[in-house]
Amino acid sequence: MCGINGMMFFNQQEVCRASLQNMGNQMVHRGPDEEDIWVEKNVGLGFRRLSIIDVEHAKQPITNEDETLVLICNGEIYNYKGLREELQTRGHQFKTNGDAETILHLYEEYGVDCVDHLRGMFAFMIWDMKTETLFAARDHFGIKPFYYFYNDEKIVCSSELKSITQEMGSLKELDPQSMLYYLTFQYVPDPRTMIKGVSKLPPAHRLIVKGNKVKVERYWQPTFEEEEQSEKEMRKNILETMEESVQLHMQSDVPTGCFLSSGIDSTAIASLMRKHGPLKTFSIGFEGKQNECDVARQTAEILGTDHHESIVSESEFFGAVSEVVWYQDDPVADPSAVPLFLLSKMASKHVKVVLSGEGADELFGGYRIYQEPEALRHFQWMPSDLKTRVRSVVQYAPSFYGKNFLLRGLTSLEDRFIGNAKLFTEDLYDVLRERNDSFHNAFEWTKQYYAEVEGLDDVTRMQFIDMNLWLPGNILAKGDKMSMAHSLELRVPFLDRELFDVARKIPASSRVDNKTTKRIFREAMDGVVPDHVLNRAKLGFPVPLRKWLQGPRGDMCLSLIQSSGISKYIHADYVERLVREHQTGKKDHARKIWALYVLAKWHIHYLEEGQPKVPLQEGQQEQSPTEQPVIDHVV
Template structure:
């Protein structure tokens, strides 16, 4: 696990090595064990290392036998030992025992098609001296990040946006479309970022970048349902069990200590129970003071699974002491309140281990979110002909708020006009919160092509597809990567494995979701090793008590900071003050709306300070070079 940086210099600028060093320095937390840079006339690579596999000899950049290829890679290749043996049998010579070196020799054998052979989480930069091109790839699910931008005759690439901003010569500005979508979703969807001109490599794809400046994006993997539906329920339950057992096994390979996150939910409990079969295990949990303290449940689970358990209970004061640091490490505003306890969890885990496994991805693959039960709940009305639902929607839109109206409106609204994923904060017309000069971009337009890909799937599969393409890579995995790497901790997610996915995608929806529960067949597959108090517990997410906290002085302090942060060009301050009044008077629960604005305001404030310090640093370096 590490951080990677790259520069493809189209016009042979100076200062490439200085820029690479600055990019490395900006994200040294991703790889505190060592760092290196390498460059020639048109290409520069920078690497920060967190040593996991082959700590003694696995330093990067790596090269092939004749020095014509150079590679830096962030992540883990879980099938590297099998690939390595096959490559050695074909005559390839390895100089390290690291997992990343297999990419070089696979590329020699297969060219660009080598990426199809990889099983793992990864982002890599591979320079081909013969072809004079850089290949920049990312894993199928988007577990590991990779960002890029075109900047004054060169192309910059990095694991983190802040490293690009640090050396970018163009002025970094807020992307208005990304900001509008963020207000709805609490994160920036798709390939864009909150910084204009900086993009993300799409999960399951890679870029081919030539020294002429040509950039071509190619997709090698995308989520697809199976064309074959299994008929034997019992056998398929066994298939789920076996696929995840095998995934956990390969995800535990490491030359450093490995532990597990343990929440009150079933996903992390399954992972922990499977890991525990291999020997003593450190587990880690975090909760909040009050009635919904998850530590009470995870503590009981740890006792039954006999793990070496560590826990931390966060107070309101402790939570807000961490907020600024968390927003800074996220690089982009992500208004997911659970990022803060996740940061505290990673900090605690790092004191004992270097690698942790977690349960992210189970809900998207095995239909675990409660909102996936909605199609069944709305079926009675939704099955009516469109010629009846359309006029009914028009009538309902003119009626005052009353019990049952929302149910009828949702039932009469097509899925692709009502579902954008798990988070939907500011809905529809955002003119109240947006500064008047800004455009209210329609987030459904962002999702149109993805919905078209799933046009022949059932509604639950469509919802999963939206979440796999937006919520998972835009919120869940970004949060997991940034909070773990901020603490120099490697986070692995065994559910997000190609082999597990192949089983999950073929599992019939009716075996997973019904009126009573979600992930039903997954629960049944592990009923013998998951404690009873967890097995049938409904999904709660991470219960951060923002609603309660914002009713007091904390809400007032937050709005005061929003006002002082100079975000008036983006936010209608009077509307923010109205949201707070309504919330504190108990008229509405506006906690999520206030939090979305607050996170953006703190990020914006930090960004302005960072830009100013970067400009000063650049000026100092230029002056030093002239002297």
């Protein structure tokens, strides 16, 4: 796990090593162990290393045998040992025992199709001297980040947005369309970012730069295709592939642990890891009835792990927000990012790698919202035009019990589901100061994905939307940024190509029914996961945000929102109305207030204070951004 930077001038202007150094200084947290810079005329690559595999020798940038290819890679290739053996039989010679070097030799064999052979998480760049081509790619699910910016002069690439804005200088400005998407989704969907002109390379995409031409193309799509098989076969395939994936994800030359919540996903991983030896597990929670730590502690006792836990207070939660927003790059209004940040901080004191359960819900149908199509099946007989007419009557009728259920049943899936979060929708232009008819709303954005799964059942279509939007935009962005803030490598065994190939063939009826979610997965884990967790309802991180914002914290958030730079975009009086309605208990606006608060914090850090630097905690002294010697390789 590392941080990568790259720069290429189209007009043959030489790359300044100091520019790559400054970009690297913005993400020391991603690679505190070493730094290296490679420059050849108009191309430069910068690398910050977090040493995980072949700690002594697998340094980057790394070249092939004749030094015509140069690679920098952020991530882990879990099938690298098998690939290495195969490539050696074809005559390839390796300099290290690291995993990333296999990408170079795969590129020699297959060119840009080398990504088809990789099983892992990655974002990498290769400079091909023979063809004078810059080639980059991002992993299949979007586990690792990759940002880029280009104009007529150059292209700049990085693992972090703040490294790009370091190079952009005064050119950076907020993208209003992305802000509009953020206010509805609670994140900025790929390939957009909140900074105008900067893009994210979407999951399963590659970028090819030759001359001054920049080409982005998809190389893989997570398609669902049901396959006839018995449920016994499904359970067997899930368990065997899950065991293999966990074992591959445990490959490391440094201490490894596991996040452990009250849910089945992390518990399954911890249970399978424990079979291979001693295990450190880490949990975090809040005071109250839904404290994740109580159940996780019971699980740890049954499994016999070395368990560590922490209870987060209200003051600790809000005290971490500035750092969380700084490390996020783009704002993500998921309050669970804060406990994940604090959990990662705790774990980093004991291990350098953790496994976690992200992705299980998207693969196996774990969100309760996926049960909605079954609940609404009684509306299927109605023609769409009749639904529209009845909905118009119900919508403007006085409030009554079941009104919301009726409205959802009378609304098409495309018009009601855009993923696992939906904040400002009908009231979007109540909160925004200006209405621009050229802007698109979130429902228009999701149409492109619905078009790709037309004709499939509603549960599968919902999973497809989440895999392309919610998973990379919220879940994985949060996981990567919050763990790497503490130089902790987070691995996600559920997001494995082979495991997805098993999950995508499972019929929707075996994934979700009217009684439970992830049904066939739960059955496959029977005997692996302790009984007290096996059929436990999903909680996530139950942050008591609603309660906190009803008190003085609501006024604190309102004050920051109104005094920040977003006041030029947001109606201050509408925000105050949200806060007052929430404080009086009239309505629950906690998530909307939080989204605006995070946006205000982000605007302060990224657009009002010049080039952002990590906020200092109380009593903390500012340190030099880099403590490691820099090795410059100049060709």
